[in-house]
Amino acid sequence: AQKVTQAQTEISVVEKEDVTLDCVYETRDTTYYLFWYKQPPSGELVFLIRRNSFDEQNEISGRYSWNFQKSTSSFNFTITASQVVDSAVYFCALRPNTGNQFYFGTGTSLTVIP
Amino acid sequence: EAQVTQNPRYLITVTGKKLTVTCSQNMNHEYMSWYRQDPGLGLRQIYYSMNVEVTDKGDVPEGYKVSRKEKRNFPLILESPSPNQTSLYFCASRLMRVAGGRERGQYFGPGTRLTVL
Numbered sequence: 001a002q003k004v005t006q007a008q009t010e011i012s013v014v015e016k017e018d019v020t021l022d023c024v025y026e027t028r029d030t031t032y033y034l035f036w037y038k039q040p041p042s043g044e045l046v047f048l049i050r051r052n053s054f055d056e057q058n059e060i061s062g063r064y065s066w067n068f069q070k071s072t073s074s075f076n077f078t079i080t081a082s083q084v085v086d087s088a089v090y091f092c093a094l095r096p097n098t099g100n101q102f103y104f105g106t107g108t109s110l111t112v113i114p
Numbered sequence: 115e116a117q118v119t120q121n122p123r124y125l126i127t128v129t130g131k132k133l134t135v136t137c138s139q140n141m142n143h144e145y146m147s148w149y150r151q152d153p154g155l156g157l158r159q160i161y162y163s164m165n166v167e168v169t170d171k172g173d174v175p176e177g178y179k180v181s182r183k184e185k186r187n188f189p190l191i192l193e194s195p196s197p198n199q200t201s202l203y204f205c206a207s208r209l210m211r212v213a214g215g216r217e218r219g220q221y222f223g224p225g226t227r228l229t230v231l
Contacts, residue, residue, distance in 0.1 A: 009154075044222065044225070045222035047221075050219050093219075100145065100162060100164055101159055101173075104156045104157040106154060106155060
């Protein structure tokens with residue numbers, strides 16, 4: 001099965017707190033690609049990161065960091081020192097190497113309270 | 115400016131009245147796709163196309179048709195819309211092959227909010 005699970009439906013944090021958004025995936029493929037997208041209240045979908053299955057190096061971009069662990073099939077996203085502008089729905093997505101279909105999780109709605 | 119455009123942005127229609135949502139991209143991307151977004155269900159892929167005249171079903175193709183006659187356009191057709199097709203629709207495009215493997219993922223259009231009464 002090809003599937004992405006984002007078990008956290010909604011999260012609220014107070015500004016400046018750190019927050020981690022969980023993403024667990026299932027795929028039959030040994031090669032695959034993982035993505036995170038942000039959907040702010042305005043509704044557009046913004047690409048954040050893409051990770052290959054053969055590259056387990058974690059990545060940091062400013063206050064954002066991503067932890068990819070093949071052993072647990074997880075690709076978690078951490079926001080450090082959260083800000084109100086981080087309030088959005090965040091989607092994790094999977095594209096197996098065989099085929100060209102994308103599989104999205106159900107999203108996590110993050111609210112950062114000032 | 116690199117972009118994916120969708121029209122209309124908002125549409126209210128009645129059951130059974132055929133409609134088309136247009137999608138166009140100016141980035142010469144081979145891959146185009148349609149998604150629907152519903153509360154609690156995330157984004158689900160309806161159809162995708164890897165090039166002109168090549169289309170494939172996604173997870174929820176029932177009730178929808180697509181065509182890819184030109185590389186830049188990928189319209190979504192609802193021949194006989196029903197209330198369960200009320201949703202937010204997104205079109206997306208991407209390059210199939212990126213030099214150095216630096217795939218950037220998909221570029222999404224602004225969305226079309228469809229209501230079927």
